[in-house]
Amino acid sequence: MAGISRRNFVKLIGAGGAVSALSLTGCESVPKASAKAAPRVVVIGGGFGGATCAKYLRIYDPSLNVTMVEQNAGYTTCPGSNWVLGGLRKMDDLAQNYNALRGKYGVNVVHDRVTGVDASKRLVTLSSGKTIEYDRLVMSPGIDFKWNAIEGYDEAASQLMPHSWKAGPQTVLLEKQLRAMPDGGTVIIAPPGMPFRCPPGPPERASMVAHYLKTNKPRSKILILDAKENFSKQGLFTAAWDELYPGMIEWVPGSKGGKIQRVDANTRTVYTDEGLTSQKGDVVNIIPPQRAGDIAVSAGLANESGWCPVNQHTFESTLAPGIHVIGDSAVAGALPKSGHTANNIAKMTAAAIVSIFRGVNPPTPSHVNTCYSLVGPEYGISIASVYRLGADGVLEGVKGAGGLSPAGASNLMRAQEAGYARGWYSSITADSFA
Amino acid sequence: MAKKAWKYEKAVVSTLMGAAGLLSVPAVQAQEIPRAVVIATTCYACHGTYGASPGTIPSINDISAERMISILQGYRSGQRASTVMGRHASGYTDDEIAEVANYLGNLQKRGK
Numbered sequence: 001m002a003g004i005s006r007r008n009f010v011k012l013i014g015a016g017g018a019v020s021a022l023s024l025t026g027c028e029s030v031p032k033a034s035a036k037a038a039p040r041v042v043v044i045g046g047g048f049g050g051a052t053c054a055k056y057l058r059i060y061d062p063s064l065n066v067t068m069v070e071q072n073a074g075y076t077t078c079p080g081s082n083w084v085l086g087g088l089r090k091m092d093d094l095a096q097n098y099n100a101l102r103g104k105y106g107v108n109v110v111h112d113r114v115t116g117v118d119a120s121k122r123l124v125t126l127s128s129g130k131t132i133e134y135d136r137l138v139m140s141p142g143i144d145f146k147w148n149a150i151e152g153y154d155e156a157a158s159q160l161m162p163h164s165w166k167a168g169p170q171t172v173l174l175e176k177q178l179r180a181m182p183d184g185g186t187v188i189i190a191p192p193g194m195p196f197r198c199p200p201g202p203p204e205r206a207s208m209v210a211h212y213l214k215t216n217k218p219r220s221k222i223l224i225l226d227a228k229e230n231f232s233k234q235g236l237f238t239a240a241w242d243e244l245y246p247g248m249i250e251w252v253p254g255s256k257g258g259k260i261q262r263v264d265a266n267t268r269t270v271y272t273d274e275g276l277t278s279q280k281g282d283v284v285n286i287i288p289p290q291r292a293g294d295i296a297v298s299a300g301l302a303n304e305s306g307w308c309p310v311n312q313h314t315f316e317s318t319l320a321p322g323i324h325v326i327g328d329s330a331v332a333g334a335l336p337k338s339g340h341t342a343n344n345i346a347k348m349t350a351a352a353i354v355s356i357f358r359g360v361n362p363p364t365p366s367h368v369n370t371c372y373s374l375v376g377p378e379y380g381i382s383i384a385s386v387y388r389l390g391a392d393g394v395l396e397g398v399k400g401a402g403g404l405s406p407a408g409a410s411n412l413m414r415a416q417e418a419g420y421a422r423g424w425y426s427s428i429t430a431d432s433f434a
Numbered sequence: 435m436a437k438k439a440w441k442y443e444k445a446v447v448s449t450l451m452g453a454a455g456l457l458s459v460p461a462v463q464a465q466e467i468p469r470a471v472v473i474a475t476t477c478y479a480c481h482g483t484y485g486a487s488p489g490t491i492p493s494i495n496d497i498s499a500e501r502m503i504s505i506l507q508g509y510r511s512g513q514r515a516s517t518v519m520g521r522h523a524s525g526y527t528d529d530e531i532a533e534v535a536n537y538l539g540n541l542q543k544r545g546k
Contacts, residue, residue: 344476351471370479427491430488431483
């Protein structure tokens with residue numbers, strides 16, 4: 001227990017976790033027994049959060065027995081999916097696989113679907129009927145949608161008005177609709193209120209769609225019907241739109257008629273102003289309100305907000321000891337829901353879990369978010385933040401650090417950041433999956 | 435006591451030999467993960483695992499600790515021009531910059 005009182009230790013990791021952590025530490029410190037009693041971690045979900053956590057658990061402690069359960073054979077990243085809509089990338093470019101996790105890092109990757117979690121028995125049940133025991137569980141299922149939060153927008157409607165907020169077939173569907181629409185048509189993009197996955201994603205999407213339309217269907221318009229009153233990197237985006245796509249993009253905030261109450265998917269019509277106003281689009285992209293992934297909710301890890309409260313130091317659930325919730329599903333203070341923060345949270349959580357097994361203090365958290373958006377192929381902008389744990393246990397941005405790309409920056413800087421946006425994609429996917 | 439010391443020694447050795455080697459290892463706190471390691475892993479998201487970048491963002495695995503301290507302090511003060519690094523470097527103290535620079539500066543010596 002080097003340098004940590006039992007009282008603080010229990011407080012830190014939760015009373016339920018203390019006993020098993022202590023006993024596992026006991027086993028682990030005796031080398032001969034460690035092979036037999038290697039602590040077992042099960043990671044649910046193979047996105048940026050889950051894959052990174054599995055990798056770094058094995059980096060931090062190669063003796064750990066790490067199993068990652070992911071229902072799909074590979075992963076299609078959401079980052080870069082807007083670039084596909086703009087014609088800058090192909091879907092294949094977004095494909096990640098788990099070969100390195102298996103071969104290079106020794107993670108046991110299981111392709112199956114988790115049907116249940118028993119926190120008291122520390123047991124995960126799979127759709128195949130198999131069960132997996134764990135000493136610590138990492139839950140990283142991403143988001144699911146609040147279907148019908150907008151009346152008429154359910155899963156069936158998303159086949160006509162795609163959300164494209166999980167990359168894959170939905171991205172392809174939206175791309176096809178954009179390619180098929182007539183010149184002079186209208187694209188409606190409808191972002192939800194906060195919090196949701198990737199706050200700068202909707203304006204980047206509008207930008208990439210505008211790039212495609214300007215090149216191919218220049219008489220077309222983009223109407224952003226936003227549930228919010230403002231949006232991420234707003235000043236930078238709007239200045240860039242004026243420069244690159246003048247007159248093409250109109251943004252309507254919630255209070256001015258942007259909030260959609262109802263949709264009719266068959267006619268691609270959306271209703272705002274309590275149903276008094278309707279808008280018809282040639283392509284309608286509804287990004288619905290979101291919540292923690294289904295399995296996190298069914299495991300009882302979410303509260304009434306739909307998201308999962310955690311100890312923001314270790315990301316252990318405050319509702320179920322022994323389970324860490326990471327990535328978009330977690331409530332993580334000031335950290336936005338992004339692939340970048342999921343990667344960061346995953347590493348911090350891996351360090352915390354290894355420390356808990358060892359019976360030592362998890363390291364002091366330090367988080368970063370860097371988010372690049374492409375407004376055009378050679379026009380990139382970014383927002384960056386550094387986060388620390390505040391006195392109240394909430395992750396907050398470090399004052400004086402972080403911020404946006406400067407307004408009025410040179411074309412050179414915009415081009416440099418466009419290059420770094422692509423570099424960021426290469427690096428973060430490698431750091432998470434390779 | 436002797437037995438306890440042996441355990442710590444074993445822990446240090448296994449850490450250094452593991453595929454990992456992420457942990458820097460002052461013997462007294464062999465099993466604690468230093469903050470420099472945590473901060474370094476946050477660099478890896480953009481600069482690649484162990485600072486080896488696969489893309490257009492520069493690698494940071496071949497920079498001496500001394501030079502990295504000077505570069506990061508230059509970003510923080512604004513004397514050194516940057517796109518995003520000034521915004522990041524401002525989030526760290528002198529001690530944190532020195533610790534992470536020393537950690538990253540020694541990565542290659544450990545075969546990373």
